[in-house]
Amino acid sequence: MNKLPIIIKREYLAKVRNKSFVIMTFLSPILMVGMVVLIAYLTKINDNQKRIIGVFNESDYFSNDFNTTESTSYVLFKDVSLQAAKDSTAHMGYYGLLHIPYEDELEKVAEHSYFYTKETPSSSVLEQLEHVFQARLRERRLQDMGVSSSEFAQMDKKYEINTETFEGEQNLKGVNEIKAIIGGGFGYLIMMFIIIYGGFVMRSVIEEKTSRIIEVIISSVKPFQLMMGKIIGTSLAGITQFAIWIVSATLLLFVAFAIFDIDPTTLNNGAEVTGGMAGNMMPSVPTPNQTIQAYAQELFKIPWAMLICFFVVYFILGYLIYSSIYAAIGAAVDNETDTQQFIFPIILPLMLAIYVGFFSVFSNPHGPIAVGFSLFPLTSPIVMLMRLPGGIGEGGVPVWELVVSILLLIVTFLGIVWFAAKIYRVGILMYGKKPTYKELFKWIKY
Amino acid sequence: MDNILVTKEVTKLYGKHLALNKVSLEIPKNSIYGLLGPNGAGKTTLIRIINQITYPDKGEVYFDGEPLKPKHISMIGYLPEERGLYKGMKVGEQALYLAQLKGLSKVEAKKRLMYWFERLDIGDWWNKKVQELSKGMAQKIQFIVTILHEPKLLIFDEPFSGFDPINANIIKDEILNLKEKGTSIIFSTHRMESVEELCEYIALIHQSEKILDGKLSDIKKAYKNNIFRVGLQAENVDLLLTEISDKFNISKVGIDPLENQLDFTIQIPANDSGEILAFFAKRSNINQFTEIIPSANEIFIQTIQDKDANE
Numbered sequence: 001m002n003k004l005p006i007i008i009k010r011e012y013l014a015k016v017r018n019k020s021f022v023i024m025t026f027l028s029p030i031l032m033v034g035m036v037v038l039i040a041y042l043t044k045i046n047d048n049q050k051r052i053i054g055v056f057n058e059s060d061y062f063s064n065d066f067n068t069t070e071s072t073s074y075v076l077f078k079d080v081s082l083q084a085a086k087d088s089t090a091h092m093g094y095y096g097l098l099h100i101p102y103e104d105e106l107e108k109v110a111e112h113s114y115f116y117t118k119e120t121p122s123s124s125v126l127e128q129l130e131h132v133f134q135a136r137l138r139e140r141r142l143q144d145m146g147v148s149s150s151e152f153a154q155m156d157k158k159y160e161i162n163t164e165t166f167e168g169e170q171n172l173k174g175v176n177e178i179k180a181i182i183g184g185g186f187g188y189l190i191m192m193f194i195i196i197y198g199g200f201v202m203r204s205v206i207e208e209k210t211s212r213i214i215e216v217i218i219s220s221v222k223p224f225q226l227m228m229g230k231i232i233g234t235s236l237a238g239i240t241q242f243a244i245w246i247v248s249a250t251l252l253l254f255v256a257f258a259i260f261d262i263d264p265t266t267l268n269n270g271a272e273v274t275g276g277m278a279g280n281m282m283p284s285v286p287t288p289n290q291t292i293q294a295y296a297q298e299l300f301k302i303p304w305a306m307l308i309c310f311f312v313v314y315f316i317l318g319y320l321i322y323s324s325i326y327a328a329i330g331a332a333v334d335n336e337t338d339t340q341q342f343i344f345p346i347i348l349p350l351m352l353a354i355y356v357g358f359f360s361v362f363s364n365p366h367g368p369i370a371v372g373f374s375l376f377p378l379t380s381p382i383v384m385l386m387r388l389p390g391g392i393g394e395g396g397v398p399v400w401e402l403v404v405s406i407l408l409l410i411v412t413f414l415g416i417v418w419f420a421a422k423i424y425r426v427g428i429l430m431y432g433k434k435p436t437y438k439e440l441f442k443w444i445k446y
Numbered sequence: 447m448d449n450i451l452v453t454k455e456v457t458k459l460y461g462k463h464l465a466l467n468k469v470s471l472e473i474p475k476n477s478i479y480g481l482l483g484p485n486g487a488g489k490t491t492l493i494r495i496i497n498q499i500t501y502p503d504k505g506e507v508y509f510d511g512e513p514l515k516p517k518h519i520s521m522i523g524y525l526p527e528e529r530g531l532y533k534g535m536k537v538g539e540q541a542l543y544l545a546q547l548k549g550l551s552k553v554e555a556k557k558r559l560m561y562w563f564e565r566l567d568i569g570d571w572w573n574k575k576v577q578e579l580s581k582g583m584a585q586k587i588q589f590i591v592t593i594l595h596e597p598k599l600l601i602f603d604e605p606f607s608g609f610d611p612i613n614a615n616i617i618k619d620e621i622l623n624l625k626e627k628g629t630s631i632i633f634s635t636h637r638m639e640s641v642e643e644l645c646e647y648i649a650l651i652h653q654s655e656k657i658l659d660g661k662l663s664d665i666k667k668a669y670k671n672n673i674f675r676v677g678l679q680a681e682n683v684d685l686l687l688t689e690i691s692d693k694f695n696i697s698k699v700g701i702d703p704l705e706n707q708l709d710f711t712i713q714i715p716a717n718d719s720g721e722i723l724a725f726f727a728k729r730s731n732i733n734q735f736t737e738i739i740p741s742a743n744e745i746f747i748q749t750i751q752d753k754d755a756n757e
Contacts, residue, residue, distance in 0.1 A: 006546050014535065212530030216588065219497040219524040220547040222516075429499070431528070442461050 003221050006231050010232025015200065016240060029249040037256045054089040054097040056082065059109045062100060065132045072128065076434050086116055096121055098129060106140050129408045179302060179365075179389035186311050187382035189317055191350050197238040197319070198326035198346070201231055202339065205330030205428070214428045223425040231323045233251055255406060284383065310388055310402075317409045318381030321416050327421035331427030332435050353379035361386040371401060377412035380405045419444065449508075450475045450599050450630040451496065456505035458491055465491040468505065473599075473632060473647070478625055480645035480662070481519055481634040482746060486740045487651045490527070493601055496632075497524050510598065511555050520549040523597035527604045527634075529588050531576045538572035541591050548595040548608040555594065563591045566616065589617060593624060600624065601632045606640065618644070638743035648742070652750050662742065669740045669748070673713050677734030683708045686729055694722070711738070 015021055055066050066074040075094065077085045082099060089097040096117035103109045110133050115121060139446040142152050205227075208214045217226060329342040353373060360369045365387045374384040374397075384405050390396040426443040427435070435443075451473040458466040466488045483489050494500045495507060498519060507514040509521070532540055537623075538559070545555035563569045566586055576584060585608045593600060602621070608613045609622045621644065625631055633645060641648065641662075649659035658665065681685045683701055686708055690696060700709040714722055719735075726732050740748070 003547055003549075006543065010543050014532070018534070191508075192530060207532075211533055212526075212528045213532055215499075215526040215528055216530075216544065216591070217547060218499050218546070219522070219526070429494070 004225055004232075007221065007226060007229025008233040008236070011204070011230050012236050014204075015234055015237035021237070021241070025244050027246075029245050029252055033252040033256050036253065051095040052092075053125070054085060054092075054094050055100070056080070056085040056097060057100045058102040059100045060102075061106055061109055061136060064134065065136065066098075072125070089116070090118065094127065106136065110137060173394055181362075183307075183361075183389045184301065184354075185387035186307070186385040187357055188354065190311075190315050190381050190385070191354055193235075193238060193242070193315070194319055194322040194350065195347070197234055199322045200234050200238075201323045202326040202330035203336065204230055204234065205327050205424070206333065206336060208340075208371050209331065209428055209431070210335065218428065223428065224421045227324065227327050227421060231320065231327060235319060235323070303391055306392065307380040307385075307388055311385060313406065314381035314385055314409070317406075317413050321377070321409075321413050322350075324417045324420035324424075328427065331424040332430075332440055333427075334431065349378040350382070353382035357383050357386040365390055366397075375401065375405050375408060377408045379407075380409055448474055451509055451632075452508040453492070453495075454508075456492070456502045456504045456507060458488075458495065458500070464654050466495075468601070469656045470505075471649055471652075471656065471659060473630060475630050476628050477626065477646045478621070478631045478633055478644050480641045480742075481632055482641065482648055482742075483651035484750065488654045490603070492651070493524070493526075493603060493632070495624065496599075496601065497522060500583035520595060521598045521731070523548075523592045523595065523600045525588060525600075525602045525605055526736075527594040527607070528637065529585075531584055531587065533575070533577045534748070535576060536572070537574050537576060537579070537587060540576065541587060541594075544591045545594050550595050551644050558594050559607070562594065564572060566590065566620075576633055582610060582613055585609060585618075586613070589620070593620075596630070597615065599630050599632065602736050603634045604636070605633070606635075606637065615757070619621075638746060641742045650746065650749055652753055657753050658745075665745060666739050666742075669745050670737060671713065672716055673711060673738045675711055675718070675734060675736045675738055676726065677732070678708045678730040679706050679733055680708065680730035689729070690726075693725075709734070733757060 004243055052068075052073045053072060053074055054077055055074050057063070066076075068074060075092075077088070077097075080088075085099070086097055096115055098113065098115050100109060100113045103112060113133070115126070115129060139149060139152060142147075147155075208217070216222060325346055329339055329346075332342070333339050356369060356373045356379065360367060360373075364370060368386060370383065373379045374387055384397070384402070387397050392402060393399060422444045449472045450473070453469055453471045455468040455470055456466055457464075457468055469488070469492060471492075481489055481492070491500070495502050496514070498516065500513065509515075511719060512518075535543075541559050542552065542555050546552060546557065560569075563572065566589075568583070568586060569577070569586075571583070576587075578638055579587075589605070592602075600621075605617060605621070606686045609617060610714065618640070621633075633641070634724070635641060645662055648662050648665065650657050678686065683703060683706055687699065687701065690710070691699075694714075696710040696712045698709075698711040701707070702709075712722075723732070723735065726735075
């Protein structure tokens with residue numbers, strides 16, 4: 001009779017029935033949604049607060065430049081003394097007073113203008129005001145050079161380069177980033193899962209050691225069976241938790257948005273466009289709407305089925321590698337405080353993968369660093385997934401890289417599990433010792 | 447085949463440390479076999495090899511005449527010295543899990559557990575969590591789990607630790623009962639009085655080597671030195687004492703003049719007790735004449751001290 005399913009079942013139930021697991025599972029989505037709702041709510045409040053700025057303009061310039069915007073409105077003072085303007089600004093509780101004195105030339109006006117506030121003004125307000133002055137000054141200088149304002153407007157028009165692949169498909173700016181973010185999302189998920197559930201595996205091994213049940217169990221089953229049963233059982237519990245989170249968080253988000261009457265599109269601009277692809281896109285001068293549609297089309301072009309398949313492959317292999325290392329650490333020590341020295345070297349490649357992914361893969365998915373880290377087995381589950389949304393083969397990840405990456409991962413997986421099982425087998429029966437790396441190495445030979 | 451378990455020159459190394467050095471044992475069927483030795487002698491390593499938790503570097507182990515294989519795991523029950531249970535798990539569930547790991551089906555395991563829980567009077571513990579139990583209570587459950595799959599060979603490492611005298615007696619009776627039913631038992635302990643009480647055979651392991659083994663009664667015979675404890679009653683004990691000590695080598699003398707009683711220990715030549723008895727009988731009333739047989743404890747200490755002195 002195979003004992004592995006019995007062990008998996010126990011490990012799964014032990015984890016799922018644990019009080020902290022239940023609390024975490026049901027509290028986390030509420031906390032997460034609460035955070036999102038709170039942020040959205042605060043953003044809304046923040047946007048609604050309007051600043052009123054007094055403008056005391058004695059010069060001949062800027063008569064039409066201070067127009068009320070969404071966040072700022074301007075109140076004009078006329079025919080008063082500066083002191084009176086200051087007093088009434090303070091009295092009315094306005095944000096500040098902009099004083100533009102009378103001078104012959106614009107340069108001098110700008111030089112002698114002051115912005116009075118009660119407290120240090122926010123940088124965004126200053127930028128707004130400075131922008132007005134800068135625009136006027138530039139226009140004035142251009143006029144001196146003989147450029148009319150309409151010519152200037154023509155000149156100031158923004159330009160974006162058009163890009164196209166050799167096959168004639170339109171390339172969009174930032175698509176690489178979007179793809180990498182999607183891949184990064186998967187990679188990040190793997191990392192979080194490894195750190196959280198690897199830790200659970202480790203603690204569970206330590207518990208068996210400290211409660212001394214290990215010797216009873218180990219006389220009935222092989223240590224390897226127990227280790228694998230534990231890893232699989234715990235990961236199934238983790239998948240259960242993730243599934244509950246995703247389902248309940250989605251439900252709660254909808255409920256929360258309905259209650260607080262928040263439009264989800266304010267949070268993710270433009271991501272909502274799904275239907276109605278424009279059939280024939282004009283490569284020249286895309287309107288904003290067309291651009292969004294093009295991005296959406298690009299999102300649909302991401303090979304989701306392939307991506308999810310490889311996510312599963314990399315997830316399983318990566319998780320097994322790391323959690324067997326965690327199991328070996330748990331076996332090597334007597335209590336959790338001793339684990340620190342061993343944990344850091346595990347976290348390191350994971351962090352490296354995430355950072356390399358975000359800084360290197362985003363800007364150049366096929367650069368040498370991105371390729372190297374997507375082949376190296378301890379980082380490939382995360383980095384390769386960031387590259388994969390670009391597709392496989394032409395224009396994407398070359399097939400040989402993918403094959404080599406997975407082969408390396410499988411070889412490493414076998415090696416590490418063998419190694420971890422050795423340490424585990426010896427470690428679970430060693431009490432009262434805080435092992436060094438040197439000793440761990442010796443255990444392999446036992 | 448009369449032996450349930452035979453080890454032939456079993457050697458185990460941990461790095462450079464020699465944990466077992468050519469240990470050969472023969473454990474007869476349907477007996478209680480005491481595995482004795484000081485702490486760190488190598489007993490636990492030997493037991494782990496029998497349980498296939500670890501493997502010998504050299505030598506062979508035979509179970510019931512066959513080389514030891516993984517299939518034999520379900521025929522062995524092991525109660526380790528360092529034993530515990532999952533703290534947060536319910537007693538019944540936990541016992542079921544451990545029984546299933548030994549290869550019992552869930553239904554069969556439950557049936558047998560019910561029987562044993564009733565028998566040891568712990569039927570109402572089924573839904574308790576282990577952390578609510580006392581140490582002795584947890585030991586009872588571990589004992590049940592060890593024997594539940596009716597193994598041919600049982601290995602008990604310090605089975606009585608943690609039990610109060612009453613429960614220790616219950617467990618002792620159960621062990622004897624299992625032996626009656628034909629189970630072979632290896633019994634590892636430091637408590638010599640229980641060795642005396644239970645074991646037919648013993649092996650003594652010291653510094654990774656077996657230094658003594660065999661039937662306990664034979665070993666005792668080999669260790670006795672024809673020393674007798676004698677009690678005599680005479681009218682003049684002082685005179686008697688002078689007379690005897692002139693003729694024989696005696697020690698541990700005790701005199702009680704009120705009762706006219708003389709006690710002493712005497713070393714006599716082999717097969718020569720008749721003459722001496724006649725000598726005593728002529729002069730006094732003999733009310734005690736017993737051969738001193740060494741206890742397991744004395745044998746244990748003496749053998750190890752001799753061994754250490756020789757090195």
